[in-house]
Amino acid sequence: MARELLEGNVAFAEAAIRAGCEAYFGYPITPQTEALEHMARRMPELGRAFLQAESEVAAINMVYGAACTGARVMSSSSSPGVSLMMEGMSYIAGSEVPAVLVDIMRGGPGLGNIAPSQGDYFQIVKGGGHGDYRPIVLAPATVQELINLTVEAFDLAERYRCIVVVLADGCLGQMMEPAELPPMRAIRPSAERPEWALNGAEGRSPNVISSIYLEPLEEEEFNRRLLAKQAEIEAHEVRFRELALDDAELAVVGFGTSGRVAQSAVKFARQEGIKVGLMRPISLNPFPYDALGRLADRMRAFLVVEMNGGQMVEDVRLAVEGKAPVRFYGRMGGVVPFPDEILAEIRKLNAPTEA
Amino acid sequence: MDLSEMVESLVYRKPDSLRDVETHYCPGCTHGLAHRLVAEVIDELGMREKAIGVAPVGCSVFAYNYFNMDFAEAAHGRAPAMATGIKRVNPDNLVFTYQGDGDLASIGAAEILHAAGRGENITVVFINNAIYGMTGGQMAPTTLPGQRTSSTPLGRDVEVHGFPLRMCEVLSQLDGAAYVARRSLHDVANIRKAKKALRQAFEVQLNGLGFAMVELLSNCPTNWGMGATDSLVWIEEHMIPMFPLGDYKVGPGVASVGGRES
Numbered sequence: 001m002a003r004e005l006l007e008g009n010v011a012f013a014e015a016a017i018r019a020g021c022e023a024y025f026g027y028p029i030t031p032q033t034e035a036l037e038h039m040a041r042r043m044p045e046l047g048r049a050f051l052q053a054e055s056e057v058a059a060i061n062m063v064y065g066a067a068c069t070g071a072r073v074m075s076s077s078s079s080p081g082v083s084l085m086m087e088g089m090s091y092i093a094g095s096e097v098p099a100v101l102v103d104i105m106r107g108g109p110g111l112g113n114i115a116p117s118q119g120d121y122f123q124i125v126k127g128g129g130h131g132d133y134r135p136i137v138l139a140p141a142t143v144q145e146l147i148n149l150t151v152e153a154f155d156l157a158e159r160y161r162c163i164v165v166v167l168a169d170g171c172l173g174q175m176m177e178p179a180e181l182p183p184m185r186a187i188r189p190s191a192e193r194p195e196w197a198l199n200g201a202e203g204r205s206p207n208v209i210s211s212i213y214l215e216p217l218e219e220e221e222f223n224r225r226l227l228a229k230q231a232e233i234e235a236h237e238v239r240f241r242e243l244a245l246d247d248a249e250l251a252v253v254g255f256g257t258s259g260r261v262a263q264s265a266v267k268f269a270r271q272e273g274i275k276v277g278l279m280r281p282i283s284l285n286p287f288p289y290d291a292l293g294r295l296a297d298r299m300r301a302f303l304v305v306e307m308n309g310g311q312m313v314e315d316v317r318l319a320v321e322g323k324a325p326v327r328f329y330g331r332m333g334g335v336v337p338f339p340d341e342i343l344a345e346i347r348k349l350n351a352p353t354e355a
Numbered sequence: 356m357d358l359s360e361m362v363e364s365l366v367y368r369k370p371d372s373l374r375d376v377e378t379h380y381c382p383g384c385t386h387g388l389a390h391r392l393v394a395e396v397i398d399e400l401g402m403r404e405k406a407i408g409v410a411p412v413g414c415s416v417f418a419y420n421y422f423n424m425d426f427a428e429a430a431h432g433r434a435p436a437m438a439t440g441i442k443r444v445n446p447d448n449l450v451f452t453y454q455g456d457g458d459l460a461s462i463g464a465a466e467i468l469h470a471a472g473r474g475e476n477i478t479v480v481f482i483n484n485a486i487y488g489m490t491g492g493q494m495a496p497t498t499l500p501g502q503r504t505s506s507t508p509l510g511r512d513v514e515v516h517g518f519p520l521r522m523c524e525v526l527s528q529l530d531g532a533a534y535v536a537r538r539s540l541h542d543v544a545n546i547r548k549a550k551k552a553l554r555q556a557f558e559v560q561l562n563g564l565g566f567a568m569v570e571l572l573s574n575c576p577t578n579w580g581m582g583a584t585d586s587l588v589w590i591e592e593h594m595i596p597m598f599p600l601g602d603y604k605v606g607p608g609v610a611s612v613g614g615r616e617s
Contacts, residue, residue, distance in 0.1 A: 064436075073440070208427075239402055
């Protein structure tokens, strides 16, 4: 496979197809609609299922239904649409069926706008729908990472029988940059679907997929199972990137697009001789608490950069446990920060009076 | 009489498509009857091992405990969307939803409308008993004008609460709907007609003809506050005039597949 100039939305849609996605259900919403359009063209020509649902509510429930058969299935949307999917997400979590969702975040709350934002961090990372659950959340910063993490999302969803959300923003969805698509995987034959799946009770006792545990003690037992799964996910699936942290005294923390912009700012700061590095969480659940906690032992201060009013910063503070000051710089409303804005914050952090 | 010459023959038994368990339904409720009719039809079609049911939220939320086949439990109103997802990846399975009036005609109005509009090749069993049973007798979208419920204690005032929805009449207007019929479970003759309609609705799916729904007028002795026998009379005297029985849509090709009453 060669590198091609790819738009983020098209790239993740095609990556999902190559990862063996058998069905896509979605609803048009800017800034992710190109993904739906790509699926509309590609899925039927491959003999796979594509359906434009009547709403995001219906789309996620179609995903839920298809997921119950053990088929590889996904949807994608953007913030207001993802809000409508929260009910279905909770049911999917409560039934332990695998599903993949890509959220190309935009400015909010409400109808907001169609510009890039990271305002859905709380909603997605902390669960979003009712009840006690968390999806695995992966945050790419480049189109290549968006491709790779979308493929990985399907594998993780099946391994843990959970929802995996690829949390990106309108910047990444709309941006074109060179990237390489993975080779096409063969679709799994329906005879090899998981044994828990609904495919007709031929020669076996019936399978039931439900999120009901009417007895509180049974529901608690189920909740404990989800917690145990979360612990396993925390033990095995933490992902992050570090840059120039070896001799650093200051750490900038940012995910996705804001982490990528912060990377430029860190490079400029290094040219000025400021000993600063970058920590970019890729898995937002599981969050790299331990890695950040270890950094906290040797950093003078942290700067968290987000395209929201301060959401991931709460998790960074939990990780740092007060061992160093944690400052926050955020742009909201669909505004993407420039590297020099972040550079100015790094300089402030480096100033003796501020440290 | 020589007892050794007696031959025992089984004339009535539980369908294979039902599990041999007790249900949670109230005494006199027609849900059990509707379950049995669906199960008999699936048995007769030889499709039990190919069937995937989708249960609603409402009194029949535990339908998956009673049907002896693969089953999913949907969010309130979303069964047609879930069934769509199942059918689109498993077109060879017999996929059906079993939904009450609150589930189908209120919170799930969008999902049923669009499943019908798409001509989704699924079968829908719609239980209309004009009340919310599970939550204890509140107004349903099919509650009759003047009918007392716990949320219309003075009776449904159409000036305040609007009018009941007639779902067969609505869905029959859609090109994607292949077969839409309303039957009643209030007496034996009508129960037999209901079974024929259910058979028709499943055969529509097996023949790939599109969306099929059978609405079954049903009772709720507990929340209507009357005995089982009285409740059956109430269906006949009050529900049927508001929800007339009959075939509302018999699309192209449907009449030639079996099961439909002449």
